[in-house]
Amino acid sequence: MNGRNTRDLTDRHLYLVLTEEYGTGRPLMSVAEEAIAGGVDILQMREKSRPRSDLLQLGSGLAALCRKSGVTFIVNDDPFLAAELDADGVHLGQEDLQTYSVDTARKIIGKDRILGLSTHSLEQFRRACELDADYLAFGPIFPTRTKDYSIGTGDVAEVLRIASTPVVLIGGVNTSNLDLLLSEGASSVALIRDIMQAEDVASRTRWYKDRLKKGAGRGRVKVRVNGREESLPDGNVTLQELVETRGLVPERVVVELNLEVIPREHWPTVSLQAEDSVELVSFVGGG
Ligand SMILES: Cc1ncc(COP(=O)(O)OP(=O)(O)O)c(N)n1
Numbered sequence: 072m073n074g075r076n077t078r079d080l081t082d083r084h085l086y087l088v089l090t091e092e093y094g095t096g097r098p099l100m101s102v103a104e105e106a107i108a109g110g111v112d113i114l115q116m117r118e119k120s121r122p123r124s125d126l127l128q129l130g131s132g133l134a135a136l137c138r139k140s141g142v143t144f145i146v147n148d149d150p151f152l153a154a155e156l157d158a159d160g161v162h163l164g165q166e167d168l169q170t171y172s173v174d175t176a177r178k179i180i181g182k183d184r185i186l187g188l189s190t191h192s193l194e195q196f197r198r199a200c201e202l203d204a205d206y207l208a209f210g211p212i213f214p215t216r217t218k219d220y221s222i223g224t225g226d227v228a229e230v231l232r233i234a235s236t237p238v239v240l241i242g243g244v245n246t247s248n249l250d251l252l253l254s255e256g257a258s259s260v261a262l263i264r265d266i267m268q269a270e271d272v273a274s275r276t277r278w279y280k281d282r283l284k285k286g287a288g289r290g291r292v293k294v295r296v297n298g299r300e301e302s303l304p305d306g307n308v309t310l311q312e313l314v315e316t317r318g319l320v321p322e323r324v325v326v327e328l329n330l331e332v333i334p335r336e337h338w339p340t341v342s343l344q345a346e347d348s349v350e351l352v353s354f355v356g357g358g
Pocket residue numbers: 086088115117147148162163164165166167187188189208209239241261
């Protein structure tokens with residue numbers, strides 16, 4: 072129990088969810104070392120199909136590495152494993168809660184360890200605020216290959232407003248959409264691929280760390296989307312991001328900006344400005 076990180080995650084903003092399956096074939100320990108060199112704050116071991124003996128071996132290596140580096144170490148899904156590894160905490164999703172209620176998980180990990188929960192809607196988030204959790208993850212915000220749906224950024228500002236614990240945004244976060252989250256007021260994100268698949272994990276991690284430190288505070292502009300006035304971050308939202316954050320399938324959408332149809336190949340480079348009017352016309356696939 073010596074030297075465990077505290078349950079207070081207020082100053083921990085960058086969270087890497089280590090999942091070997093989504094990496095580039097490098098051992099997780101090496102990825103973890105590089106992420107730590109780049110300044111990651113929290114590491115999670117999320118290995119779904121390894122035998123327990125492997126998890127114990129990998130987990131004790133990661134736990135020791137994190138401990139000596141002052142990085143918070145979280146185990147996914149299994150509070151018993153978290154306790155056995157003397158990890159800093161456990162992360163449970165909505166399905167995991169059917170196996171371990173928050174109260175049960177808390178009894179297993181004890182009062183000094185972190186308990187993090189996944190939430191996927193504003194309603195679920197509201198309910199989770201009543202539970203004994205140390206942080207709440209909200210997502211998947213953007214499309215991600217890990218989950219078969221995404222919820223967009225529409226509720227992020229409200230979630231951050233009502234939160235009583237740190238909030239970690241997860242799902243499809245990348246270097247192009249991070250500013251969008253920051254401008255909604257986000258201060259913490261969790262990622263798998265955009266760090267694990269980076270050619271240089273330490274530099275990519277450092278990029279996120281610096282950007283998170285600079286933080287929110289950009290201005291917002293009013294634009295009309297399908298006739299409805301919305302407030303979006305100034306100069307940060309591209310047409311590509313707008314389409315993705317609405318959960319639309321790009322191949323089935325026509326985008327009109329100020330009455331002009333914008334070809335799909337230009338969406339990533341066209342940013343919305345004040346007073347812009349966008350029409351997103353979605354077609355249902357035919358057979
Ligand atoms: C930080 C963080 N947020 C969300 C999750 C997802 O947990 P869950 O919904 O249980 O899905 P799996 O990761 O277990 O497939 C997470 N692991 N970490």
